[in-house]
Amino acid sequence: MKACLNGGRRVEEHPAVPVTAEQLASAAVDAVAAGGEALHLHPRDRLGVETLDAGDVGAAVTAVRRGCPGVSVGVSTGLWISEGDVRRRLAAVARWVDLPVAARPDFASVNVGEAGFADLVQTLHQVGVGVEAGVWSTADAQELAAFGAAGWTRILVEIIDSPAETAAATADVILARLDELGVAGPRLLHGEEAACWQLVAHAGRLGLPTRIGLEDTTIGPDGQPATDNAHLIRQALNLWTAAATSR
Template identity: 70%
Template sequence: MRSPIERIKACLNGGRRPGEHPAVPVTPAELAVQAAGAVAAGAEALHLHPRDHTGAETLHADDVGAAVAAVRRSCPGVPVGVTTGLWISDDVAGRPATVARWAGLPPAARPDFASVNVGEPGFTDLTGLLHRAGIEVEAGVWSVADARTLAGMTSAGPDRILVEIVDGTAETAVATADAVLTCLDEHRVPGPRLLHGENATCWPLITHAGRRGLPTRIGLEDTLTGPDGEPVPDNAALVRAALEIWTAGHG
């Protein structure tokens, strides 16, 4: 990755549909605008879910390339990553061939990194083909079971580990995250960690990431509201709030 994420990555849209929030970016142009705002607010890397002409999530190279190229033009020098989520294609056998076509994208349109969930079939093969394409891998670890699975994959070699607490409550989020992080450490799984949550677990884990000195992420993929449940206008507002909370926890 061209630069490390020291504090925060912005996740611009995820699987959100436009009707869920007026600022959810779908088209390459909308992604570019939201990306520029998030970077101006302090984001050091960007994660996005490309869409096809209907607005549906896609892994197809042309759509991925168009989204990445637009964001890169608006945010030169900022690492740009995408998802490989199996739910998008729902095709275990076909997903590797689809993702492998990213290697043919011109450098300006090729992602810097991609997230691959440990709990999905085909993790090792997908990691290998992404590396061969010159794309770094972030391993999505959602549970202690995922952490143990990753520890047993001697050839997986992700470049970063995303500890993603996507289930649970605000009250259980920290304990769950610490259990996953402890398991990774006990098994000596290499690689920097990034800690984040979604919805109810989002804001408590931003504070906790700051306390532990770990990078985190924020954006309309993870939450549609601010730390007190208040409406937010866009990704930039979420980044500003998260940086304030992360810094307070870190200090």
């Protein structure tokens, strides 16, 4: 179970969204205590805006690692963070090589469908950061197969903007296509907002890892507002386990 602590969500959307390095560390400690086994976060700058700046990334990772030693920590490289500027994103990530090893993320997620995917994967490997490949569609699966083997940390099958009632079927199509194409690497299945909980349960039925946190939803499976990331983790583990035992 991976905890996705904040994403691009604002405090105005939920008061427990962690923004500063210290808040991320505190949320991470609680999420791990609740059963989170890996951590995904979006570092922010002093204004609370998502950033790829080495100083901000290093500060966030260092704080989280201090609170959660031995737990793998990953960050986003979403192209929106650099306002769609492929070169600026690549240059920012390349500067992570100047961070002490302890301040570098263990892995970073890279969306296959974004421009600059191949160059960014190469750069992450050069700076010693593992890569999670974000697959949103069968077209992304095809693109990933064409790219070839790259020792992926994980293949993230991410069902984005899908109605809850069709999310599981959509996931099955993408997972099947990855298998048909022979794409190697551990799978993690998750969704967001309305489809989030259906996919946590579906991951349990399939025996796949999943993720949960305030990045993906602020609402529990019962439709009630979540207290914080740890609350979501506990609910997701209960749902995943129940689905897994029903297989």
